[in-house]
Amino acid sequence: MTLNKYAILFLVLVILAGILGPQAFFSVDETQVAIVTRFGEVKQTITTPGLKSKTPFVDNVIYYEKRLTLFDANPDALITSDKRRLVVDAYAIGRIVDPLLFRQTVQSQQRAITRGNDIVASELRQQVANDEQIDIIKNNRQEIMNQVRLAVIPKLAEFGIETVDVRIKRADFPSEIATAVYARMQAERKRIGDAERADGAKQDLEIRSNVDRRVTIISAEAERDANILRGVGEAEAVSIFAAALEQDPEFYRFQRTLEAYKNFLTTNTTVVLPADSDLFAFLQSPGDFIEDGADLSGLQFEAGSDEQIVSDAARADLAGLLEIDEGDPILLRVTADEWGDTSLGCPAEGEHAQVVTAGYSVELTHLGLTYTYHVSTNGANVRLCS
Numbered sequence: 001m002t003l004n005k006y007a008i009l010f011l012v013l014v015i016l017a018g019i020l021g022p023q024a025f026f027s028v029d030e031t032q033v034a035i036v037t038r039f040g041e042v043k044q045t046i047t048t049p050g051l052k053s054k055t056p057f058v059d060n061v062i063y064y065e066k067r068l069t070l071f072d073a074n075p076d077a078l079i080t081s082d083k084r085r086l087v088v089d090a091y092a093i094g095r096i097v098d099p100l101l102f103r104q105t106v107q108s109q110q111r112a113i114t115r116g117n118d119i120v121a122s123e124l125r126q127q128v129a130n131d132e133q134i135d136i137i138k139n140n141r142q143e144i145m146n147q148v149r150l151a152v153i154p155k156l157a158e159f160g161i162e163t164v165d166v167r168i169k170r171a172d173f174p175s176e177i178a179t180a181v182y183a184r185m186q187a188e189r190k191r192i193g194d195a196e197r198a199d200g201a202k203q204d205l206e207i208r209s210n211v212d213r214r215v216t217i218i219s220a221e222a223e224r225d226a227n228i229l230r231g232v233g234e235a236e237a238v239s240i241f242a243a244a245l246e247q248d249p250e251f252y253r254f255q256r257t258l259e260a261y262k263n264f265l266t267t268n269t270t271v272v273l274p275a276d277s278d279l280f281a282f283l284q285s286p287g288d289f290i291e292d293g294a295d296l297s298g299l300q301f302e303a304g305s306d307e308q309i310v311s312d313a314a315r316a317d318l319a320g321l322l323e324i325d326e327g328d329p330i331l332l333r334v335t336a337d338e339w340g341d342t343s344l345g346c347p348a349e350g351e352h353a354q355v356v357t358a359g360y361s362v363e364l365t366h367l368g369l370t371y372t373y374h375v376s377t378n379g380a381n382v383r384l385c386s
Contacts, residue, residue: 024056032063033099045100064096065109068164071116077174078128086133089169090145092120092152098160105159112159120166123151136171144168306377307334307360313379314362318371321384329371332363337374344374346383 028034028049036044036052037060044059046052047066054061075089094116096102106112127148128136136144149166156163173181245252264271301308311331318329339345339357359381362373374383 025051025053026061027051028063031065031067033066033096034061034063035099035103036061042100042103045098047097047099062103064099064102066096068093068095069109069113069116069161071113071120073117073121073124075170076121076125078125080128080133080136081130082132084133085174086128086136086171087174088124088128088136088171090120090124090148090167091169092116092149092156092166093164094156094161095164096160097162101158101160103160112161115159116156116161119152119155120148123148123155124168127151141168141171301334306379309379310334310360310373310375310377311362313375313382314364314373317373317382317384318364318366322366324366329364329366332365332370334363335361337361339374344376344381344383346374346385 026034028046030049032049034046034052035042036046036054038055038058044054071092071094073090073092075087077085077087080086096112102112106115127144131140131144135141145166145168149163152166153163241252301311311334315329315331319325322329337345337359339359341347341354342357344357344359357376359374359376362375364371364373372385374385375381
């Protein structure tokens with residue numbers, strides 16, 4: 001009977017523990033702090049982690065984050081001491097160290113964040129108003145942040161929050177000012193670029209002018225030397241032509257006439273000349289422009305010479321053939337020659353002996369026609385070949 005009483009008692013205790021345990025005990029994580037309230041009145045503040053106890057069904061536990069909380073104020077356009085606008089974005093970091101005070105002042109973390117952002121923005125605005133724009137952007141940013149942090153610490157401490165740090169994320173010009181700043185920067189860079197280009201153009205002109213001057217000088221000197229050489233050459237050419245003219249005026253006239261032909265006689269050329277012009281005299285038969293009795297110094301032979309003998313024999317044969325006076329045929333040239341047979345290079349019937357025969361080729365002209373004679377050395381054998 002006694003055993004049953006103890007079993008029933010144990011069973012009752014187990015049931016009571018199952019029912020009352022969750023209401024009598026609670027745990028606090030290492031990332032949290034808590035307060036225990038009874039009918040809205042704070043009875044206990046807990047800042048250390050572990051298993052804690054409370055009055056079942058009467059006490060209530062409220063937890064708060066013990067980790068760092070970010071108070072990130074919205075970017076705001078602030079006025080500096082030199083009356084310039086600056087968009088500043090700052091933040092603060094803190095943690096709850098007095099949950100009772102926190103509960104009594106702001107009650108919730110969301111309200112704490114809102115109040116903290118307002119405090120950071122207010123202190124930042126006040127500090128920025130005491131500094132110039134260039135100091136905030138470049139020179140004294142760290143000092144400004146220290147001043148803001150010192151001003152924020154006691155105000156957040158009123159909420160049971162410990163301030164860890166305050167920082168400026170960015171400090172920029174307003175969009176309309178930034179546009180003007182960028183335009184001024186562009187204008188400055190353009191001014192520098194224009195100055196560099198102008199200096200380069202100046203150097204380019206100087207170099208080009210120096211080069212052009214040197215080219216002009218060199219060209220003038222070269223032209224001068226060329227004119228001197230050309231003058232000397234022309235003078236020498238004139239002296240040579242003069243000497244040649246004195247030696248043989250008729251040959252010089254012949255040469256100059258040929259040069260004239262070369263210059264103006266081209267394909268399909270029509271030339272209109274007066275009737276008494278002698279420009280084309282050299283295109284006619286030599287007999288048409290060599291007068292009888294003209295001095296043919298190159299064809300004057302010593303009396304009794306082989307050349308005189310063969311030329312007289314050819315003249316006589318042609319005069320008899322044409323029935324003219326022997327003096328009419330004009331002698332053009334006499335050239336020593338050799339033939340491979342006894343016909344003197346003019347084959348005739350019955351004369352085919354192959355033997356080298358020496359003699360002369362004699363060219364005569366009469367009334368524009370040219371005649372070629374082959375004559376033996378002694379003038380005994382005369383053959384008209386063409």
